[in-house]
Amino acid sequence: MTDAWTNLEQRLRELNDYGSAIKLLEWDQAAMMPPEGGPARARAIATLEQATHTLFTDPELGDLIHEAGDSPNSDPASLRILNREYDKATRVPGELVRAIAEARGGAYQAWTQARPSSDFSILEPHLEKLLALKKEEADALGWKDERYDALLDQYEPGMTTKEVASMFEELMSGLKPLVEKVLSKVGDRPAFLHETFERDKQMEFCKWLVKELNFNFEEGRVDISPHPFTIQIGAGDVRQTTRPDADDLLMSVYAAVHETGHALYEQGIPVDILDLPIGRHASLGMHESQSRLWENQVGRSRAFTGFLLPQLKEMFPEQLGMITPEDFYRSVNHVERTLIRVTADELTYNLHVGLRFELETRLFRDELAVADLPGAWSDAMDDQLGLRPNGDGDGVLQDMHWSIGAFGYFPTYTLGTIYSAAFFDAAVKELGNLDEELGRGKTERLLEWLRANVHVHGYRYEAKDLAQKVVGGPITAEPLLGYLRDKYTGLYSDSV
Amino acid sequence: MTDAWTNLEQRLRELNDYGSAIKLLEWDQAAMMPPEGGPARARAIATLEQATHTLFTDPELGDLIHEAGDSPNSDPASLRILNREYDKATRVPGELVRAIAEARGGAYQAWTQARPSSDFSILEPHLEKLLALKKEEADALGWKDERYDALLDQYEPGMTTKEVASMFEELMSGLKPLVEKVLSKVGDRPAFLHETFERDKQMEFCKWLVKELNFNFEEGRVDISPHPFTIQIGAGDVRQTTRPDADDLLMSVYAAVHETGHALYEQGIPVDILDLPIGRHASLGMHESQSRLWENQVGRSRAFTGFLLPQLKEMFPEQLGMITPEDFYRSVNHVERTLIRVTADELTYNLHVGLRFELETRLFRDELAVADLPGAWSDAMDDQLGLRPNGDGDGVLQDMHWSIGAFGYFPTYTLGTIYSAAFFDAAVKELGNLDEELGRGKTERLLEWLRANVHVHGYRYEAKDLAQKVVGGPITAEPLLGYLRDKYTGLYSDSV
Numbered sequence: 001m002t003d004a005w006t007n008l009e010q011r012l013r014e015l016n017d018y019g020s021a022i023k024l025l026e027w028d029q030a031a032m033m034p035p036e037g038g039p040a041r042a043r044a045i046a047t048l049e050q051a052t053h054t055l056f057t058d059p060e061l062g063d064l065i066h067e068a069g070d071s072p073n074s075d076p077a078s079l080r081i082l083n084r085e086y087d088k089a090t091r092v093p094g095e096l097v098r099a100i101a102e103a104r105g106g107a108y109q110a111w112t113q114a115r116p117s118s119d120f121s122i123l124e125p126h127l128e129k130l131l132a133l134k135k136e137e138a139d140a141l142g143w144k145d146e147r148y149d150a151l152l153d154q155y156e157p158g159m160t161t162k163e164v165a166s167m168f169e170e171l172m173s174g175l176k177p178l179v180e181k182v183l184s185k186v187g188d189r190p191a192f193l194h195e196t197f198e199r200d201k202q203m204e205f206c207k208w209l210v211k212e213l214n215f216n217f218e219e220g221r222v223d224i225s226p227h228p229f230t231i232q233i234g235a236g237d238v239r240q241t242t243r244p245d246a247d248d249l250l251m252s253v254y255a256a257v258h259e260t261g262h263a264l265y266e267q268g269i270p271v272d273i274l275d276l277p278i279g280r281h282a283s284l285g286m287h288e289s290q291s292r293l294w295e296n297q298v299g300r301s302r303a304f305t306g307f308l309l310p311q312l313k314e315m316f317p318e319q320l321g322m323i324t325p326e327d328f329y330r331s332v333n334h335v336e337r338t339l340i341r342v343t344a345d346e347l348t349y350n351l352h353v354g355l356r357f358e359l360e361t362r363l364f365r366d367e368l369a370v371a372d373l374p375g376a377w378s379d380a381m382d383d384q385l386g387l388r389p390n391g392d393g394d395g396v397l398q399d400m401h402w403s404i405g406a407f408g409y410f411p412t413y414t415l416g417t418i419y420s421a422a423f424f425d426a427a428v429k430e431l432g433n434l435d436e437e438l439g440r441g442k443t444e445r446l447l448e449w450l451r452a453n454v455h456v457h458g459y460r461y462e463a464k465d466l467a468q469k470v471v472g473g474p475i476t477a478e479p480l481l482g483y484l485r486d487k488y489t490g491l492y493s494d495s496v
Numbered sequence: 497m498t499d500a501w502t503n504l505e506q507r508l509r510e511l512n513d514y515g516s517a518i519k520l521l522e523w524d525q526a527a528m529m530p531p532e533g534g535p536a537r538a539r540a541i542a543t544l545e546q547a548t549h550t551l552f553t554d555p556e557l558g559d560l561i562h563e564a565g566d567s568p569n570s571d572p573a574s575l576r577i578l579n580r581e582y583d584k585a586t587r588v589p590g591e592l593v594r595a596i597a598e599a600r601g602g603a604y605q606a607w608t609q610a611r612p613s614s615d616f617s618i619l620e621p622h623l624e625k626l627l628a629l630k631k632e633e634a635d636a637l638g639w640k641d642e643r644y645d646a647l648l649d650q651y652e653p654g655m656t657t658k659e660v661a662s663m664f665e666e667l668m669s670g671l672k673p674l675v676e677k678v679l680s681k682v683g684d685r686p687a688f689l690h691e692t693f694e695r696d697k698q699m700e701f702c703k704w705l706v707k708e709l710n711f712n713f714e715e716g717r718v719d720i721s722p723h724p725f726t727i728q729i730g731a732g733d734v735r736q737t738t739r740p741d742a743d744d745l746l747m748s749v750y751a752a753v754h755e756t757g758h759a760l761y762e763q764g765i766p767v768d769i770l771d772l773p774i775g776r777h778a779s780l781g782m783h784e785s786q787s788r789l790w791e792n793q794v795g796r797s798r799a800f801t802g803f804l805l806p807q808l809k810e811m812f813p814e815q816l817g818m819i820t821p822e823d824f825y826r827s828v829n830h831v832e833r834t835l836i837r838v839t840a841d842e843l844t845y846n847l848h849v850g851l852r853f854e855l856e857t858r859l860f861r862d863e864l865a866v867a868d869l870p871g872a873w874s875d876a877m878d879d880q881l882g883l884r885p886n887g888d889g890d891g892v893l894q895d896m897h898w899s900i901g902a903f904g905y906f907p908t909y910t911l912g913t914i915y916s917a918a919f920f921d922a923a924v925k926e927l928g929n930l931d932e933e934l935g936r937g938k939t940e941r942l943l944e945w946l947r948a949n950v951h952v953h954g955y956r957y958e959a960k961d962l963a964q965k966v967v968g969g970p971i972t973a974e975p976l977l978g979y980l981r982d983k984y985t986g987l988y989s990d991s992v
Contacts, residue, residue, distance in 0.1 A: 017540040021540055024520055034717055048513065
């Protein structure tokens, strides 16, 4: 008889192969597929997802996971993850899975109409239904302190609402006065940002930059899609996308740096564990820690912007010829009040996330009704950023997440940002100040450090344990706050 | 209880979804995948192919096919195809399927080494083994007159060796004297063909041309791959590739026209039958009839080359500025003795195929041993084209087909060419002479005719029945011979 672990490994490889096919279908859908291919593509993805679910919830797989604990060669960390995931996958009744899938379909469809019409009432009944089902799901999955824990756990395994709330409180209360001070001093958007930058040249520049940052093109690609993303298709195949917009040079450049952070993480997970449950990112927050670290701590630093500008001038001499390093550094760190999360700057971004986390937890504590969301959004926006939406379109309807049932996802953006600042501090503590090498565009030592301290572990540890291991102590918002205070004190030394 | 046909349709949709995933994995492998993604990709494809085979040979599916005959809504043509394919799929024992897959892997691997070394002995033992297994497979599938029928039937359902041999004999005996005469008169390769043509501009031209030929870009793409091919990923998604070579402008242009012929066929199959067995090409020969018709009867005609040249001159004024329409027409129809099939011209191409068909049938009749293949190849080449290979590399090893066990595939190239000439004659008979419109690049009437007479039927009829239906009588090589005689009489009027 074959060893249970050996059999289990074979099944995991097969599941990964299904996963590769699904991810390629999705990447292609966003980056390559002709417009009319949509309906057939959606069906093909649904079929393979259903097949994957059937393979994964097969009782024989459950038995193998159970028996493999006695196999001499088994990997305990992988079995821990499998136990956890098998348990979750089998706890939610099939009818509920199907009901949620249908409700998501309806709500997403309604959102695509509601947003351009700026009319929440189109989405409202669908969101009511979806929220009720997601509460049922949370109860089926189980939770200890509060229902929202079960949702958070799907994106940030092991993290609790209480822990997030505590970190967020520290961060938001420190951020708000800082934002107020900076906004009182900041000037208008720099004029060169309004120039036009040819899309082809932007792509050429982004590909060059991604390569400079040591993304391996033998094991990956960079393409264009409406929303930038990164996806690992299989071993030796990590793909990122960006979106050049002729009216917004910095957006595509910083999207490329951000996605390269994600992509370097994926390329850094050792190939020999890729077929095991430990062979992937530890959480969405951990993934975001990598993208934010490269985008902000590296990409928006005075040192690295000093490296970038001359390269950009070569590509766009007309538009950028007269720009000084100081102009450029201020521009990539320009702060402004905005209603929209995805275009928010580094300083105000986390206020947008804090607002969403608060509304989500209130929804799941039954303290807030779906019908009251637009008003609650508007009040929270006023409170956090001193702005009120013009309508639902640039308010409560701006993000897709809720319409696809992704409650619990938003906080991982800020968790990742909190991790990123703590990690960068730890890296500098060990490697010494990195300004000189970042000023030359040299990021190899930093990357090696991230490889050795984060990437190599994959999902061997839960994200918060890994984060503590990386920094050698508990994670708090203080490194992020300190970094932002220092940076903006430097930028507005007379005022902050 | 649900109707058997309804259940069957659901299973067919699921099988098509698996097929879409596999085809996308393959397209991407050839056109997009980064180099290091290869091994994981090969495994993912194998896993999904195995899963598809399991789904298709499920005895419950066999029962549904059987029961669906009594369903009031069932499609008899689809059931005929399904019966045939289910029967074939279940006749070959699983161990034999696996043994062939392994032998193919070994032989293909050996071929990739043997070809650059020009050393048949590297491939020989693998090919011996593979051939023996393919004979077993043919016997398991069953045949009436001779074993080779079973192989041919996999690519050209319903076609027999005897029928092919008869058409080929007619064709080859007519071709050989014509080739001799033309070759005795033809001059050197025109000088402009040796110029350099920028690859990017070639791609731009090819995409323009493909669009002119009414390929629908809302439902498809054109990309680059080492070997041009066309693939339908799913409804509304047909993709073709070409390969621009700076030293060979005409190759990429005519590859684009050829692949567009394949692609228009795929785009012409009605969307409402795509999930049924009738919703695809009738045979490889029928597919090739479409690519050859567009490439040769249209693309290499005096009328259409007259349309192409001014467009090409706009793109490549330096290289083509002085070329006359007559020069250009002669160049795209330049004939020469060549050892290599894939670069052979329209006139000599089918001699290369005839040679392979003859060797294949002798192998399967046990009249020729694998060890004697190189010598037999050399003799046949000398006999057909008056040339002997310099070694195995430009002789018996030049094509991949045998190393992957694709015996019975080659004849479909020439069958398609025979169909294409017969179809074009039938189209002209009905539509009138097309020269005037082809001279303006207008191909809509011809396309509509092909849509109505060929594409719309998909696989509702077997290819040879469909072909007879299209031309209103039996298919012979005479239309092709007549077309070639007319064309080359026009080109060398003093001599042929």
